[in-house]
Every structure is written in structure tokens, then in C-alpha cells.
Amino acid sequence: MTHRIFTSKVSGVYPHYVTKAEKKNRTKDEVDQIIRWLTGYDQAALEGHLDAGTDFQTFFGKAPAMNPNTALIKGVVCGVRVEEVEDPLMQQIRWLDKLIDELAKGKAMEKILRQ
Template structure:
């Protein structure tokens, strides 16, 4: 299997783009943090630490406390691929995160984005 360049990109380099995308649509950094912590199990301090340490996306997900058990409910198309059909587990997690950020930016209700979780 081909190793994707995105795996080695730092989470810190991608995170500001997520925030900017949300803010451009009237949402907040807190909204982005909420969906990322929901997906990964990081708390705010852990998320801040991953940004400060500039760890790769691979390390980000390898070190994540626990992928949310409802992550499998994230479906749809992102970057031309159906997230539920992505075979590489790491790429699927990255695309789950991308999909959540897109949903925040599109203005979906947070309960819907978090798949019914509070």
C-alpha cells in the first residue's frame, strides 16, 4: 500500500485551516475543537499539546485516547471519496475529521454532527 504524504504532515499545520474554514462561515474555533475532541477522545489540554508538539497526523491518531465509537456513523463524500469505503484505517480517520469540519462549516447542528451525542 502506498504511503500518503498527508500522514507525515503535522496536525498543527492543518488545524489553522480547519479553524479558518469554520470562522469564514460564522462558526468558531471552539466548534472545531469540539468535533475533533469528540472524534479522537483528546481533551482540550491534549489537543493543545498535539498542536504545540507539531506531531504528524499519523502520531495524532496513534496517540488519540480513543476514536469515538460513533465514528462509523460518519458517512458521505469528502475529497471525492466516500468515507465509509476508505480502506486505509488512518486515511479513513483523517477523512472523518475532514468531514466533521466540513459539516461545521456548512452550519449543521452540532447534535447532528456529533451523531446524536451531546
């Protein structure tokens, strides 16, 4: 069974990421930086996917280069440990959720980007 989020448009969830960040005095640029770090997309490609209404399955499936430091993303999102998620696509989505959570919690970008 395909999870509903897999076929959801990234552009449908993206504004929620930005709102979550901005409520905590973070920026849309920081959200974009996190997405680019995670997926390897450049800004133009990211905006192209948002404009095109790309779903999460396609978005992550076409990602140029998932960051090699994703194994360092640990913790709980929605009661689920991200490092224990078995479905690779769901894990990628959870990684993104976790990074946005860290941004909203005021973590420094260097720590969020595992530098």
C-alpha cells in the first residue's frame, strides 16, 4: 500500500515548513538550504519542482544526490524514530521533517546540516 504522503505534492507541504520556521524567526531561505543540503537540488531545480507540483515520491526519486551525512539524522518525529523507519522513501520524508523541526527549535544551521 502506498502511503498518502508519497503522492502528496511537495508544494502542498512546503508552505507549512516555511510557516513553521518563520513562526520561530527562521527564514524561507533556511528551509530551502536544508532541502538543498538533503537532496542535492540547486535552488532553480527546487523551485521547478515546487512550481510543477511534483509529489514526494518523484521529488526524492529524482534527487541528484542525497547527502552522505543523512545517517547522522537521529531523533523522533511524530512519535517515530527516524533512524528506524524501514521504508526508504518514508525515511527521507521523515529526515526532512526532522531537519525542519530542528530549525524551528532554534538549532544552529551548522548542527542541522551535520557539519
